[in-house]
Amino acid sequence: MADAAILRPEPVFTPDSAFFWEGAARGELLIKQCGACLRYWHPPRPMCPACNATRMVPARMSGFGTVYSWAMPIHPFPHGFSAPPIVVLVDLDEGPRIVSNLVGVDPRNVQNGLRVHVEFEPAQGGRSVPVFRPLGAAP
Amino acid sequence: MTRAAIVGIGQTEFSKASGRSELQLAAEAVLAALDDAGLTAADVDGLITFTLDGSDEVGVTRCLGIPDLKYTSRIPQGGAASVASIFHAMSAVMAGVCDVVVVWRAMNERSQFRFGQPIARGNIPAGGGSSFMEWCLPFGAQSPASWEALTAQAYMHRYGATNEDFGLVSVLLRKHAATNPQAWFYGKPITLEDHQASRWIVAPSLRLLDCCQESDGGVAVVIAREDRARDLKQTPVTIHGAVTTLPFNHEIISDYYHGHDLAQLPMAQRVAARLKDLTGMSPPDTQVAMIYDNFTPQILMQLEAYGYCGHGEAKDYIRDGNLELDGSSPLSPNGGHIGEGYIHGMNLITEGVRQARGTAANQVANVKTVFLASGVAGAIIGAG
Ligand SMILES: [Zn+2]
Numbered sequence: 001m002a003d004a005a006i007l008r009p010e011p012v013f014t015p016d017s018a019f020f021w022e023g024a025a026r027g028e029l030l031i032k033q034c035g036a037c038l039r040y041w042h043p044p045r046p047m048c049p050a051c052n053a054t055r056m057v058p059a060r061m062s063g064f065g066t067v068y069s070w071a072m073p074i075h076p077f078p079h080g081f082s083a084p085p086i087v088v089l090v091d092l093d094e095g096p097r098i099v100s101n102l103v104g105v106d107p108r109n110v111q112n113g114l115r116v117h118v119e120f121e122p123a124q125g126g127r128s129v130p131v132f133r134p135l136g137a138a139p
Numbered sequence: 140m141t142r143a144a145i146v147g148i149g150q151t152e153f154s155k156a157s158g159r160s161e162l163q164l165a166a167e168a169v170l171a172a173l174d175d176a177g178l179t180a181a182d183v184d185g186l187i188t189f190t191l192d193g194s195d196e197v198g199v200t201r202c203l204g205i206p207d208l209k210y211t212s213r214i215p216q217g218g219a220a221s222v223a224s225i226f227h228a229m230s231a232v233m234a235g236v237c238d239v240v241v242v243w244r245a246m247n248e249r250s251q252f253r254f255g256q257p258i259a260r261g262n263i264p265a266g267g268g269s270s271f272m273e274w275c276l277p278f279g280a281q282s283p284a285s286w287e288a289l290t291a292q293a294y295m296h297r298y299g300a301t302n303e304d305f306g307l308v309s310v311l312l313r314k315h316a317a318t319n320p321q322a323w324f325y326g327k328p329i330t331l332e333d334h335q336a337s338r339w340i341v342a343p344s345l346r347l348l349d350c351c352q353e354s355d356g357g358v359a360v361v362i363a364r365e366d367r368a369r370d371l372k373q374t375p376v377t378i379h380g381a382v383t384t385l386p387f388n389h390e391i392i393s394d395y396y397h398g399h400d401l402a403q404l405p406m407a408q409r410v411a412a413r414l415k416d417l418t419g420m421s422p423p424d425t426q427v428a429m430i431y432d433n434f435t436p437q438i439l440m441q442l443e444a445y446g447y448c449g450h451g452e453a454k455d456y457i458r459d460g461n462l463e464l465d466g467s468s469p470l471s472p473n474g475g476h477i478g479e480g481y482i483h484g485m486n487l488i489t490e491g492v493r494q495a496r497g498t499a500a501n502q503v504a505n506v507k508t509v510f511l512a513s514g515v516a517g518a519i520i521g522a523g
Contacts, residue, residue, distance in 0.1 A: 008277060008279075009259045009276050009277050009281075010277070011273070011276075011277045012272055012273050012276070014273065017273055042396070043270045043273070043274060043396065049387070068293065068401075069289050069290070069292040069293035069296065069401065070289070070292055071280070071285055071288035071289050071291075071292055071341045071342070071344060072339075072341060072342040072343070073257075073279055073280060073281070073282065073284070073285040073288070073340075073341050074338075074339045074340065074341065074342055075338055075339065075340050075347075076255070076256060076257050076282065077257070078257045078279035078280070078281045078282075078285070079257055079258075079259035079279075079281060080259060080277075080279065081279050084279075084342075085278060085279035087275075087278050087279055087280045087285060087288075087289065088289075089289050089293075089395055089401075091399075097395055097396060098274070099274050099275050099278055099280060099289070099393070099395065100278055101278050101279065107342070112292075112293075112296045123277055129277045129278065131278075
């Protein structure tokens with residue numbers, strides 16, 4: 001990917017989600033954890049729905065997860081990709097579910113339940129996004 | 140207690156290029172609905188539309204000449220606002236705030252702003268009720284079909300449903316549309332082979348013929364106090380009950396966070412339970428099912444959630460003919476969004492009213508009650 005033009009759309013920053021993309025730029029997968037009851041929540045929010053604490057602390061995830069479901073948008077072709085991306089819901093080992101991409105796998109071999117690990121790909125605007133590669137797949 | 144009834148329905152033609160503004164579509168639909176009811180602009184004291192509507196209360200009052208409103212409101216959550224708007228109109232009437240409320244939705248959704256086109260980057264609208272702008276776009280999930288597909292594939296995996304099973308819905312709704320002169324696909328039925336030959340929109344769950352149409356058009360519905368309704372032009376269609384729900388962690392379409400199992404729809408299960416509490420009726424007790432069809436898998440999932448069949452059984456329930464016009468629960472006899480047109484749920488409500496009145500193109504026999512559903516909202520209506 002190093003020489004290819006970076007086309008992936010730049011993520012939208014909000015006051016409550018900026019930490020996620022700032023973490024991605026440093027190669028860290030961060031999820032907000034309640035500072036009081038230690039539960040993880042995604043999408044992020046400024047108050048813990050379990051205990052209503054407002055001290056929500058970005059916590060680094062292990063990066064391991066499991067593919068819950070997948071989809072390959074083909075038509076109309078999505079902006080910013082040179083081949084149809086494999087979009088996945090990944091259930092992180094710590095619990096939260098996030099939308100991401102699966103890389104390093106033939107679409108015919110995608111399966112629910114695939115074990116994956118995070119890595120990062122560049123996006124427009126000098127940003128990065130977390131994507132996932134099956135465990136054991138060549139980088 | 141004062142009850143509310145649907146006393147008028149109106150619509151423009153459904154097309155791919157209306158050739159006029161969304162406000163004009165709105166005004167024409169509202170006027171047609173008032174004419175249908177035998178009311179005039181001076182009778183209207185409430186107006187409701189969707190947060191997403193491109194026309195507004197000021198524009199509609201200026202066009203119709205409505206002298207004074209006591210109540211205006213805008214309903215969120217995309218097309219789920221359709222049946223929810225009936226709930227809100229009913230509530231305004233039952234609370235004694237309004238006598239006559241008009242709900243409208245008008246859109247040049249094919250010629251002006253196509254929902255189906257991918258968006259690379261959008262502003263996050265206040266009150267958007269969904270997180271796809273933030274969490275889906277950078278990953279290439281940039282259209283409603285791609286957001287829906289992550290849920291649809293989970294359903295396929297959970298219950299062994301196939302894209303061919305989804306195709307059964309498309310074939311059925313195109314069959315209904317084929318004999319509805321108002322439908323865009325009037326006279327154009329399809330086969331399961333046609334469905335399977337249509338191109339992938341999002342593999343492995345959604346083909347072109349699993350998606351609703353993109354349409355231009357306007358629809359309006361008039362809701363009035365029951366005592367007022369009895370003196371009007373049409374047989375009133377009483378709202379026996381209408382409910383909405385917003386379960387924890389639910390969001391519209393990119394609805395991935397409500398629980399581990401996305402193959403079930405907790406919001407729709409709650410809608411059915413609340414309607415049962417309110418009316419003593421469950422959706423399968425009604426004679427017609429007007430269920431929101433943005434994408435075919437949503438019909439299977441909603442059938443299960445509303446109690447028409449058990450979890451994972453919808454494919455067999457459909458194959459057994461239950462949704463045919465002469466089946467146990469005919470589905471959208473107008474052809475739904477897939478066959479008739481896509482006016483964001485509102486043309487399903489007008490068809491439900493026609494079925495209750497006994498005036499539909501594909502009239503189901505002996506209709507006493509009709510179920511209207513748009514995911515987070517549901518209603519049971521019936522003539523008299
Ligand atoms: Zn907490």
